[in-house]
Amino acid sequence: MTRLFIALDLPQAVRMEVAGLCCGLPGARWVADDQIHLTLRFIGEVDGGVFQDIREGLAGIRGCPFVIRLVGLGCFPPRKQPRILWAGVAPVEPVALLRNRVESFLVQLGLAPEGRKFAPHVTLARFQAVPIARLTRYLADNALFASEEFEVDAFHLYSSFLTGKGALHQLEASYFLSPPSVNQDGD
Numbered sequence: 001m002t003r004l005f006i007a008l009d010l011p012q013a014v015r016m017e018v019a020g021l022c023c024g025l026p027g028a029r030w031v032a033d034d035q036i037h038l039t040l041r042f043i044g045e046v047d048g049g050v051f052q053d054i055r056e057g058l059a060g061i062r063g064c065p066f067v068i069r070l071v072g073l074g075c076f077p078p079r080k081q082p083r084i085l086w087a088g089v090a091p092v093e094p095v096a097l098l099r100n101r102v103e104s105f106l107v108q109l110g111l112a113p114e115g116r117k118f119a120p121h122v123t124l125a126r127f128q129a130v131p132i133a134r135l136t137r138y139l140a141d142n143a144l145f146a147s148e149e150f151e152v153d154a155f156h157l158y159s160s161f162l163t164g165k166g167a168l169h170q171l172e173a174s175y176f177l178s179p180p181s182v183n184q185d186g187d
Helices: 012-019 048-060 093-108 132-141
Strands: 002-009 028-030 037-046 066-076 084-090 121-127 150-152 154-163 166-176
Touching: 002 048, 012 066, 037 048, 037 093, 037 121, 037 154, 048 093, 048 154, 048 166, 066 093, 066 121, 066 132, 093 150
Parallel strands: none
Antiparallel strands: 002 037, 002 154, 028 121, 066 084, 066 150, 084 121, 154 166
């Protein structure tokens, strides 16, 4: 069985901007800068045949490259004890459109639909327990965070291996976005 997810990678410069935020909160388990990504869809464990079907079938997903940036910070869940610190994404629409194409393909392949509403974000840290006053101050101090803009021209299939120190991700395949081709005859 292989544990899979589909994600967007961040350029090195943006990962370094995000890494600069990853300090100053007791109880936070920060995501390593080389593991920072934007998950489009967590798939979970699949057998070898389904893994091959996913890897091959994702190549059929089309879409144009788009430009986004990371903006603002927040926590999940929003009204309970915080467990995840995240950076948001703007604009949301092109990311959601690509994610919906991925989701549609996976459901057609026979995987169960994602049960949660999609909220594009980049996970920065996970908490077991965090002092709420410190978290509130951290969020206020970083309220105006915005990364540089960057182009998304590909999405990626990763396998994930759980270890005692967190998950390790391995790139399995990349899928490049390109504008629809235009017929040379003008038709």
